[in-house]
Amino acid sequence: MNWSHFFTSSVGKKIIMACSGLFLIAFLLVHAGLNACIWAFDGGEMFNKAGHFMGSTVVMRILEIGLFVFFIIHIVQGVVMELQNRSKRGSKGYAVALGNRGSKWYSRSMAILGLLILLFLIVHLGHFWIPNRSNQGWLLGEEINLFKEMKEVFSNPVWVLLYTVGVIALFYHLSHGFQSAFRTLGLTNHKYINIIQTVGLIYNVVICIAFIMMPISFYFGWVQ
């Protein structure tokens, strides 16, 4: 069995989804951690320092390319698999559906949740990453004041609402994705399943509350 065969079988494709998903899960932790610097309540000094480190360090910028690669792999593979799986169903659907009796709605809706997150991601990059990097000349130039940018964006209730919806989509996507990734990699058994589910839930709640509180903190002026 050669490598291309290994990764293109129905199990192999899932392994790619799981590995890229776990990488993105790790990224979210870093992202939330850095953003939490806004709660230093120092007018964004620490936050901008963290942002400067991420934007002006060569290693970080190389990792950033890796992050985009994993995002693209996860998105493209996810869409391809959803379309392929849809084509495997019978030509007719059931008159009476199984619905929630067998599985959770969010487990069956990973593709649509993923697309919602993608839409959010595009808006999100448009708000912060693109203006910042273009100001830098895409390399290691001068960055914009990201703290000020956040303050501005999150003074608009529409964006606060949109970010909240994006994070809710992320919450449900992760509710399935976290434990599904471990199952796909064969790491789930009776001994580990409780640990995986508990850690997944704690991770998910912490990450999502942290992300939701960021726009809200600015909107209500808790962070100045």
Place this chain on the structure above:
Amino acid sequence: MEHYNMNLTLKVWKQKNSQSAGSFETYQIKEVSSEMSFLEMFDVLNEQLIHEGKEPIAFDHDCREGICGTCSMYINGRPHGPWHGTTTCQLHMRAFKDGDTIVVEPWRAKAFPVIKDLMVDRSAFDRIIQAGGYISVNTGVTIDGNAIPINRENADKSFAAAACIGCGACVAACKNSSAMLFLSAKVSHLALLPQGEIERKRRALDMVAQVDKEGFGSCTNTGACEAVCPKEIEITNIARLNREYLAAGLAADK
């Protein structure tokens, strides 16, 4: 348990052959005993149709004791009907009450084309078994059954996986028409025993390849299969299958 009779409305999928479109037919059936099995109710209905000069409904059945995996009906939105861990043939009419409408459909999956009415072609499962669901044994004198020591836990897990009767309910319930619960049961059954060790690596890779060839979807771990399996095969078997596949694929030297 109290016995009662009921009048029912049945909406059954009728389809002449794999090429035709098919549609639902509505049938009225009277005085159905609560002690009948679901298939006996269909026998009565078919008798009634024959007497009326109509064509009876084609459905798969064989042992009628829940172990052959032949019966396959999607009843009121659930493979094998409303009872948990029960095949269609072991479903009894006391699950329903007077005046109920029961919708009966065939398994829906591209890899399981409808042959006629409620019968689907499940030979894809046979070809998956042929691809690797076997073990090597020496010819000659029969070996004593207890000659190979097997630890109790593995024997139990293997037996639980071997309970899979290959009915296809997992595929029918899956939004991706994935056969992973079936495949994982077959792979686990042999991978857990010393007898299965010889073909272990090849088995995982070859059977996955055959599943893909037959046109089943990939598993997205929704758990619908586990919820409807009449033999209560656990989804942890799918994690074991993935483990087997990873180990075999990474260890293969070509």
